[in-house]
Amino acid sequence: MADGTMDLEGFRAEARRWLEAHCPPAMRTPMPEDEVVWGGRNPTFKNPHAKEWLEAMASRGWTAPRWPKEYGGGGLSAQEDLVLQSELRRIKARPPLFSFGLWMFGPALLEYGDEAQKKQHLPKIVRGEIRWCQGYSEPGAGSDLAALQTKCEDKGDHYLVNGQKIWTSYANEADWMFCLVRTDFTVKHEGISFILFDMRSEGVETRPIKLISGSSPFCETFLTDVKVPKDNLVGRLGGGWDIAKRLLQYERQSISAGGFGGAGGLTLVDLAQAYAPMRDGRMVDGDLRGRIAEQLMADRAFSLTVQRAAEMAKANQGVGHMASVFKVAAASQNQRKTELMLETMGAKALGWKGAGFKPEELKVTRDWLRAKGNSIEGGTTEVNLNVVAKRVLGLRDHQ
């Protein structure tokens, strides 16, 4: 077929047939959070059909549709990839595999790795056999990542790594880590290298960071005299920052949506209608009704203010330190809202787990607990109030 369009239609027909034959009906339903498949050496498949689905997709290389076939990928062109995605969407297929290897490390390895490293790692990522985690942030190197201090010494036939990583998502469940280390302390960015190691290596210890909401993917990872084969250096010695920057580009790939009536999920109004005693279509508790109305108005005012600020920023009328005002307002508003949700639900908001509560009820409880972190993460309320005092209000430091 000389016509590219015909080729593409042929591919669509073939993909459609194959997906109809290989995507189990159970994998065409919305995916509960606990049925997500992360793969790894000890994978868990809460839904047995998820294993079948992963194996089928991996056999075609369609867990990584654009990666070259020689590394286990699907070898698809961009157009074919889009066709495949639209066919997957058409049958509402679940993603067969969630994987930092697919999303972050694999694309970087394709670009910077040597042939042996690609052959060793990429096919296992495609098949979901190895689960990767990212060792970037350190207790003193989060926002300023290039300040990282994890030491990597050349010991002749291997590297020796000592240091600590933090906020390493799922490190306690990962099989391998891609990691930024310092191989030269005399220069900043040029002293950083990118290495890989097996999490079973002697000297690697992970500790989960527990959050009040009961669920947290975060860990601390301690590295004590960890021996890393020299073959596990990706790119050149001191060339890790280039790879890190590339990976950070992948991190930023996102979209967001917002507005009123836009996004589903339980709103205060939904909860009030479902749980609060009503008479003649009105909430009986006048005080709670008033506070819910107040919250809804505040939410709307805040959203419009943020929207206006974003438009001003786009028109080059920078809002600068007003960002701190927004952060403080968003945190307190969300905390107030989750409190109101709990109050509206009454005893139904007391659940932690168990059959007596619906999943959405349990989620409201955990969201309330999770919201406690809003005034800490992304700059604490205290730090932001200092910024507002100094930069927005022009107040002086306490003498």
Add this chain to the structure above:
Amino acid sequence: MRRALGLCIVCACLAACSPEPQEAPSRTAREAVPEGRWIVAGGAGEAALVFVPYGGGKEIALICAMGETPTFRVETGDEAFAAVPDAAAAAILVGDLAIEGGLTRMATEAGDLAQMRTPITETLLAQIRSAERFRLNAGDAFVATGAVPEDERDAFAGQCAALAGFAAP
């Protein structure tokens, strides 16, 4: 969900607006994870830059199409605009260039879509190449991209220019 969305809006604003990240941190205290990937593809009189989410869910496509009047359109799932009246004012934002128009809705095999179209101009092409972020507003609702990688923007803008008969921006 609404909590996450609220914080999302604030994070986007922090990232976009804060000139001094050391005083107004723009990064939450965690390792960020990408939500999806961008695909640039061309063929059959169209060029597309599509965000494919890894975990399913929200999606957005920027599409240039040949025709008597070559058009640029932004297309996304209709759920974000479900509560927006049909006659509501809409706008495509390509970086700081705002183009006003109307929202169109349509049913497809893969679900309900909302889109807005505008003719391709040289100004628009230059803006597509240089703008990092794209957005579709309608009424009180919006869908916005995070930063689109430069390579993908370049490739897409080049394909759009070729389709519309303009010099590459």
